[in-house]
Amino acid sequence: MRLQVKRALPIYWLDEDTVRIGAQQGITQELRDYAGELRSLLPLLDGTREMDELLHEAGIALPSLTAEQLRAGMALLDDCGLLEDASLYDHLPEKLHANQAFFAAAAANTGSPSNMAQGRISDSHVLLLGLGGGGSASVPSLLALGVKKLTIVDYDIVESSNLNRQTLYRTKDVGRFKVDVAAEYADAFAPDVSVSAFNQRISCVDDVKRLGADADAILCAIDEPPFVAQRRVNAAAVALGVPAVFLLSQHTRGRVFSVVPGLSGCMDCLQIHDEVSTEDFLPQYRALMSPERVGATAALAPHIQRLVSFGTDEIVRLITQYAAPFAAGKQMEVDYLTGNLGTVMEWEREPGCPTCGERDARYDHIFEIAPL
Numbered sequence: 001m002r003l004q005v006k007r008a009l010p011i012y013w014l015d016e017d018t019v020r021i022g023a024q025q026g027i028t029q030e031l032r033d034y035a036g037e038l039r040s041l042l043p044l045l046d047g048t049r050e051m052d053e054l055l056h057e058a059g060i061a062l063p064s065l066t067a068e069q070l071r072a073g074m075a076l077l078d079d080c081g082l083l084e085d086a087s088l089y090d091h092l093p094e095k096l097h098a099n100q101a102f103f104a105a106a107a108a109n110t111g112s113p114s115n116m117a118q119g120r121i122s123d124s125h126v127l128l129l130g131l132g133g134g135g136s137a138s139v140p141s142l143l144a145l146g147v148k149k150l151t152i153v154d155y156d157i158v159e160s161s162n163l164n165r166q167t168l169y170r171t172k173d174v175g176r177f178k179v180d181v182a183a184e185y186a187d188a189f190a191p192d193v194s195v196s197a198f199n200q201r202i203s204c205v206d207d208v209k210r211l212g213a214d215a216d217a218i219l220c221a222i223d224e225p226p227f228v229a230q231r232r233v234n235a236a237a238v239a240l241g242v243p244a245v246f247l248l249s250q251h252t253r254g255r256v257f258s259v260v261p262g263l264s265g266c267m268d269c270l271q272i273h274d275e276v277s278t279e280d281f282l283p284q285y286r287a288l289m290s291p292e293r294v295g296a297t298a299a300l301a302p303h304i305q306r307l308v309s310f311g312t313d314e315i316v317r318l319i320t321q322y323a324a325p326f327a328a329g330k331q332m333e334v335d336y337l338t339g340n341l342g343t344v345m346e347w348e349r350e351p352g353c354p355t356c357g358e359r360d361a362r363y364d365h366i367f368e369i370a371p372l
């Protein structure tokens with residue numbers, strides 16, 4: 001172990017006797033140093049020394065302190081959330097150092113250990129379903145996070161009309177399959193990430209189960225057929241025990257919710273919840289499933305990216321557990337017009353859910369509207 005003051009935290013002296021470590025509320029510590037011990041010790045906590053060497057040099061710099069007292073002083077700094085082991089960075093490629101520094105800095109707020117999160121991401125497999133607005137915008141973030149494996153699935157080609165919001169694609173990509181363009185992007189941007197690209201539709205629950213069999217998280221950015229697509233992903237996620245994040249964008253609002261099998265209500269629990277709590281849910285649901293006209297896409301790139309940022313953030317939480325998921329069993333809504341983010345709906349697991357509970361036949365009529 002090579003102790004260092006967390007590399008994300010600045011160190012600055014307010015006066016001769018007062019040092020601050022950190023510059024963000026909730027993370028920053030202000031320490032008094034009347035005996036000048038910190039002034040001698042802090043420069044040695046730069047992550048270049050193994051513990052024995054650190055104690056030896058600190059003993060020379062501060063001869064009045066015993067090794068035991070020096071250890072106690074460093075333990076105090078560690079208890080304040082200020083120290084980390086520099087060797088955590090040794091095995092990470094340089095491009096992921098800022099990720100590690102973030103998790104270490106965030107640990108002071110979250111209380112979670114800072115040494116596991118990036119490792120979990122670097123070992124993870126994310127299944128990304130759909131490379132339209134939400135899915136294509138998720139690709140750079142997921143690659144930049146440093147996932148080990150990314151599986152991408154889509155059946156569509158790039159069209160000119162996509163280019164107002166699907167910023168992964170360029171004009172010269174029009175006419176090409178989205179999976180091919182995304183795979184090419186991934187290869188150029190993050191050749192160390194293993195990318196599996198599948199040019200196919202999701203036609204049944206088994207399609208998702210097969211693609212996500214060893215996934216650590218699923219990001220669902222497909223919505224065709226409406227409700228059916230998400231129900232298929234939900235059923236597979238529950239069967240596999242893999243958490244799934246769902247992105248839904250309308251015109252001036254977008255929603256994110258996640259399903260954590262065994263913990264949160266699933267999407268079918270939500271449908272039971274809606275049916276029980278909303279008087280005209282079923283007639284609306286039925287009517288939406290057979291529209292006279294499907295509305296055209298109406299969306300701006302920054303809005304889609306905002307929605308995607310919450311979705312991929314949720315993926316990080318589900319994989320690393322560095323902080324609680326914010327959308328498990330909750331629909332978080334981004335209001336594109338006001339910029340506000342809030343919870344618009346919460347639901348629990350339903351014991352009679354056909355997907356994650358013991359099917360109660362009283363609810364069968366709900367699931368006949370958008371059958372799997």
Ligand SMILES: [Zn+2]
Nearest residue numbers: 266269353356
């Ligand atoms: Zn359920």
